[in-house]
Amino acid sequence: MEREYDAVIVGARVAGSATALCLARLGHRVLVVDRAPRIGDTLSTHAVLRTGVVQLTRWGLLDRVIAGGAPPSRRMVLSVDGATMPLPADETGRVAALYAPRRHVLDNIVLDAARRAGADVALGTSLTGVVHDATGRVAGARLRSTAGERIVRACFTVGADGLRSRVAAAVGAPVLDHRPATCAWIYTYVAGVGTGDLEMFYGSRRIAGIFPTNDGLANVYVGVPVTEADRVRTDPDGLFHETLATISPSLAERIRAGARVERFRVSTGLPALVRRPHGPGWALVGDAGHHKDAASGHGISSAFRDAELLARSLHASARGDEPERAALAGFEARRDALSHRMHEAVCGLASLDWDGPGAIAHLATMGEAIDRECDVLWALDTAGDTAPVAA
Secondary structure (H helix, E strand, O other): OOOOEEEEEEOOOHHHHHHHHHHHHOOOOEEEEEOOOOOOOOOOOOOEOHHHHHHHHHOOOHHHHHHOOOOOEOEEEEEEOOEEEEEEOOOOOOOOOEEOOOHHHHHHHHHHHHHHOOOEEEEOOEEEEEEEOOOOOEEEEEEEEOOEEEEEEEEEEEEOOOOOOHHHHHHOOOEEEEEOOOEEEEEEEEEOOOOOOEEEEEEOOEEEEEEEOHHHEEEEEEEEEHHHHHHHHHOHHHHHHHHHHHHOHHHHHHHHHOEEOOOOEEEOOOOEEEEOOEEOOEEEOHHHOEEOOHHHOOHHHHHHHHHHHHHHHHHHHHOOOOOHHHHHHHHHHHHHHHHHHHHHHHHHHHOOOOOHHHHHHHHHHHHHHHHHHHHHHHHHHHHOOOOOOOO
């Protein structure tokens, strides 16, 4: 059968929508599907760090994020064992501010941009499997919606469907690195407590933070050892306030003076996972290919980065600049070169097994990794599809 699309992308959140956007703008026929009937909120960090802001700027979407009500944070305030370090959002001047939009806002902005670029979108559509050609290559996806089941033939099937990716399971994507969960999380939304800064607190085997988001609210979160997961499930309110009081009494007072407007959301711990992100006729992007603990606050930014790197590699292969295997191996090498130091630092931070200097060292490594990513992403406009990234 003649293929219907150059790529069918499973997952319409930031990784999938951004991949669809980049491919569609490069002239490819793209279908992006998601099993959710609408793209609402999801259990997630919100922070769009420097590399994410770089991407939104380059794609012409930052103004839409701002118009959508995400307030700017021009300063980060780190507190380690009670010592406070105010830092500008970006010392280089390339990024004026950081943002933390709600996911139902951000994801729909990127998805709408993909639609406008020419991508087809099918919500309420689940992957039930992949199809293969006579050589064993993945040649498309089996999809199910209220209209029934169908097969979509595509040159590539891209899994952007998260840590528990159905695409990864269907193609047997090899796991290259797996580390058990070490940190559990609780977060909620509070009115009347924000300062406009991104504030992060580290100490006493605890992490906490607060940042401004849409509708005048602040997202407030705490991280505790995964050994306390049972209490995260059964007593999130008590553990949340207890943790704030332990790590920052002043923050705890601010939160109690505010008004919680939404329920507590919890994660009882997720592993760090790296998969091989490609094979004949398939690829993985976002958390499906590389999942980090929420301690990084970098998941959205990493998804944006890898979406464009993958799209450029697929485009280079499609137009004959590189053989497919070499182009996708290049994507994997660039992803890993840019993410390795961040991955190790985040695993260290999420272990909660550090003293003050140890936490500062992990944070410094993360900052250096972000600096490097920014340099590479800004250079993409002039360096082309195969900008080298040294390991």
